[in-house]
Amino acid sequence: MTATARLAATEWRLLRREPLVLAFGFAFPLALLVVMGLASSGPDADLGGISLIATYVPILIAFNLSMLGISVLPTAMATYRERGVLKRLRTTPVSPWRLLAAQIGVNTVVAVGAVIIVLVVADLAFDVSLPGQGLGFALAFLLTGAAVFAFGLCIASVAPTARTANVIGTLVWFPLMFFAGLWIPRAAMGDTLRAVSDWTPVGAAVASLQEAMAGSFPEVKHLLVLLAYAVAGSLLATRLFRWE
Amino acid sequence: MVKSDQLGDVRTGRGEHAAPMSVIEVDNLHKRYGEHVAVQDVSFAVEEGEIFGILGPNGAGKTTTVECVEGLRERDGGTVRVLGHDPATDPAALRELVGAQLQEAELPDRLRVGEALDLFASFYRAPADTAELAAALGLDGLEHRPFAKLSGGQRQKLSIALSLVGNPQVAVLDELTTGLDPAARRDTWALIEGVRERGVTIMLVTHSMEEAERLCDRVAVVDTGRVVALGTPGELVSAVQAGQVLRFLPRPDVDDRLLADLPQVTEIRRERDEVVVAGGADVLAAVTAALAREGIFPERLRVEQATLEDAFVALTGRVPVTAEEAA
Numbered sequence: 369m370t371a372t373a374r375l376a377a378t379e380w381r382l383l384r385r386e387p388l389v390l391a392f393g394f395a396f397p398l399a400l401l402v403v404m405g406l407a408s409s410g411p412d413a414d415l416g417g418i419s420l421i422a423t424y425v426p427i428l429i430a431f432n433l434s435m436l437g438i439s440v441l442p443t444a445m446a447t448y449r450e451r452g453v454l455k456r457l458r459t460t461p462v463s464p465w466r467l468l469a470a471q472i473g474v475n476t477v478v479a480v481g482a483v484i485i486v487l488v489v490a491d492l493a494f495d496v497s498l499p500g501q502g503l504g505f506a507l508a509f510l511l512t513g514a515a516v517f518a519f520g521l522c523i524a525s526v527a528p529t530a531r532t533a534n535v536i537g538t539l540v541w542f543p544l545m546f547f548a549g550l551w552i553p554r555a556a557m558g559d560t561l562r563a564v565s566d567w568t569p570v571g572a573a574v575a576s577l578q579e580a581m582a583g584s585f586p587e588v589k590h591l592l593v594l595l596a597y598a599v600a601g602s603l604l605a606t607r608l609f610r611w612e
Numbered sequence: 613m614v615k616s617d618q619l620g621d622v623r624t625g626r627g628e629h630a631a632p633m634s635v636i637e638v639d640n641l642h643k644r645y646g647e648h649v650a651v652q653d654v655s656f657a658v659e660e661g662e663i664f665g666i667l668g669p670n671g672a673g674k675t676t677t678v679e680c681v682e683g684l685r686e687r688d689g690g691t692v693r694v695l696g697h698d699p700a701t702d703p704a705a706l707r708e709l710v711g712a713q714l715q716e717a718e719l720p721d722r723l724r725v726g727e728a729l730d731l732f733a734s735f736y737r738a739p740a741d742t743a744e745l746a747a748a749l750g751l752d753g754l755e756h757r758p759f760a761k762l763s764g765g766q767r768q769k770l771s772i773a774l775s776l777v778g779n780p781q782v783a784v785l786d787e788l789t790t791g792l793d794p795a796a797r798r799d800t801w802a803l804i805e806g807v808r809e810r811g812v813t814i815m816l817v818t819h820s821m822e823e824a825e826r827l828c829d830r831v832a833v834v835d836t837g838r839v840v841a842l843g844t845p846g847e848l849v850s851a852v853q854a855g856q857v858l859r860f861l862p863r864p865d866v867d868d869r870l871l872a873d874l875p876q877v878t879e880i881r882r883e884r885d886e887v888v889v890a891g892g893a894d895v896l897a898a899v900t901a902a903l904a905r906e907g908i909f910p911e912r913l914r915v916e917q918a919t920l921e922d923a924f925v926a927l928t929g930r931v932p933v934t935a936e937e938a939a
Contacts, residue, residue, distance in 0.1 A: 374734040378727060385722040452717035459682055459712035460778070461704070462735040 371462045375470035383474050389440055393478040394485060397432045401425070401486055405494035416555035418582075421494045423553045425486060426577035430512060430548050430570050432482045436475045437516025438544070439537035442524035444471055446533035449524075454611040464611050472517055479513060500583025508576035508586050511594035515569040518601025525608035547571040554578075566590065569597040635660050635695060635782055635813045636681060642689030643676050650676040652837030654690075658782075663804065663814045665828035667821070669928060673837040674817045675715060678784050681815070682712050695781060708736060711780035713771050715787045715817075719759040725770055726755030729777060736778035749773045749803060765796030772803060776812070783807060786817040801827055821921040831920075835928040848923040858889045858899055860910035866903065874898050886912075 383389055401424070408421035415423045445468065448454050457464040490496035499505035523540065527533035546552075547561075548570035554562055565571030572593035576586030636658035643651040651673040658664040666674045679685040680692055683699030683706055692698060697705045719728055729746060733739035746752050749769045754762070762770065768788065775783050788804070789797040804827055808814055818824055824831050825845045833841040833848065841848055871889055872880050876898040879890040889899055896915060903910050 371734045374731055378723070378731050381727070382720055382722050448720075451719070452714055453719065455684065456712075456714055456717040456774075458684060459707065459710070459714070460732065460735045461707040461737075 372466045372469060375462075375467055376473045379467075379470045379474045380477070383478070390478075392435060392440070393432065394482050396435075397428045397482055397486055398489065400428055400431075401489060402493075404428075405490070408494065414556055415553055418555075419496075421490065422496050422581070423549075423555065423578075425490050425496050426574050426581055427549050427553070428486055429483050429509070429577055430573040431545060431550060432486070433479050433509075433512050433573070434516045434541060434544060434548070434570050436479055437513065437520040438523065438541050439520075439534065441471060441475055441517060441520040442527065442533040442537050443530055445521070445524040446527050447530040449610070449612060450530050452612070458611055468521075475517070476513060483509065496581075499581045501580040501585050504585040505577065505580035508573065508580050508591065508594070511591055511598060512569070512573035512577070514598035515573070515594045515601065518598050518605060519569060521605035521609065522601050525605050525610065544568060544570045548574045567593060569594060572597075634658060634693075636664075636815060637693040638677070638681065638690070639692075640690035641677060641680055641687055641692060643673075643680060643685065643687050649837055651680070651687075654832075654834060654837070654839050656832045656839060656842055658813060658815055660813055661808065661811065662829040663808055663816060663827050665824040665831040666815065666817045666834055667824045667828075667831050667924065668819065668834035670819060672834045672928075674819075674834055675786055677834065678786055678815065678817050682706075682710060682784055708778060709781050711775035711778055711783045711812075713775040713783070713785040713788065715790070717771065718767075719770075721758060721760035723759050724756050725751055725759070725762070725766075728759070728770060729755075729773060732774045732777045738779055740777050740779050742777065745773050745777060748806065750799070763796075764791050765793070765799065768792060768796070768800055769803070772800070772807070776807060780812060782813045782815065784815045784817075788816065788818065789820065789823060797823070821919065821924055825920040833924060833927050840927045841923070845920050848927075849920055851923065856891065856893065856895055857916040858891075858896060858913065859883075859886050859916065860913040861886055862903070863909045863911050866906065866908050870906065871899060871902060874902055 401421075404424040405421045408419050408424075411417050411419055412423075445454075448464075448467065454464040454467065457467060487498055491498050519540075520537065523536050524533055527536055547565040547568040548554075549557065549565070552561075554565055554571070554574060557565060566575060566589070572590040576590040576594065579586045579590070634657040636656075638657070639655045641651050641654040642649075654673065654677050656664070666677060668674050676685065680687045681694060681699060683703035686700055692700065694706055695709050697709075699706055723731075725746070726742070729742040729751075733742050743752075746755065749772060751766070751769055751773060754766060757766075759767070759770075772783075772785070772788075775785065785804070789800050792800065801823065804814060804816070816823075816828060828845060830842065830844050831848060832839050841851070843851070866887065868880050868882075868887070871877055871887070874891075874895075876895045877889055877891045881888050889895060891898070900910065900913075
């Protein structure tokens, strides 16, 4: 097995032993989905003529991805740095970048697993049809992942300890989820608020996921916003990230 | 207290040890962090197959020195060669050849011993047999134990095992036994001697006199970023040992003036019932002869040897920190 595959396999094993992360990764969005599904009652004029549950499926997907990218990933990387794991790796032929790649890999697996579960349960139990624009959905999902993981790595770069990474992640996550429409869905936002939401990573994520769910290709503007966050975040993290 | 100018040739190091090829060569290493100079001017050479100690008080620049050797830090001056490679410009070449044990490096809590060994083995082209290595280091039977549940000694064994899993030619071990209980320290020392027998050259960073005296073939004493002495532990000790110190219980008691008048005696004092006499190399013969003439029997007579700790105090003007205090 190559070093990267072995690192990824090891990260996956460690993740399976971390019940809290798995609970957050899978059970939490699923539980929210069920609550929303039970509360949902047909098309809602306040939500632009679609049902509550259909509104919330893309929000929950973005919720889950940003939780992994903005809280789980930076906390894990900051923990590795704090414990000297990254520095230790630097003394071996394997670069610590590969551990980062392995971390992103397992978090992506969790995210993909969760999105499949959410989509299938929403379809079977609550009559929310699968994304009409499959390719557009996949692209929006991929760019959202890239944007939030890059964002998370910036947090891991500036946070001196794992604890602060966790705190910063949580503090950043709440406003991001506000603009994503977790509390007030985007359709119910005023024009100004929605315009601001369009320029935030998770707001653009929800907008493009929603469009793809509804069957049209996501608006290019939303995808470009996500791409811009992904590129800017990655560049910034590459410059700022310290192995020790 | 021995004056530092009595140390003579140990300060210059090298000399008679210039024999085989040097595995590590450090010349005039200089490193600072902003305004703070961590390493002023450090030079030494480590020969193949030896256990070389870097000894010094906390903050002396030991860890910075080895991190420059390992290629973890960029030096600001001087040259470093490890197996012919410069760690600053060619770190990749050294990763397969140098195994490192870092001070205070931990592993994920839930990672098991066997998994850690297999994972690190996968990093190298020609790794050691992990089962064999685990057995050699006394880790057999612990393969399924998670890192969080290991004792300090077990963690240290795992850390040493991981530094050896790539079959390195050189192992750099930083503060190997800090925080271990005495039994675990002795076990670890025996392990290191075993590692040397496998043909690995070892560079050991320590602030423990006992450890340096017990393990190292040669020691560089580093203080405030400079090498203040270099040689075998024996050489360092004899350099500071100006003479001998005798202790005995006189039966019957002796008049101090009798001994003080001897030309070989430089100092005489009482500690409880015991007489403590310091003097030159032939002080033992002179004192026992004088006592015999008076019919006095020196009970519990012993000659005290200076230790590496005395050498260290003489060289750095500092009392060394014990492992327990540092932990």
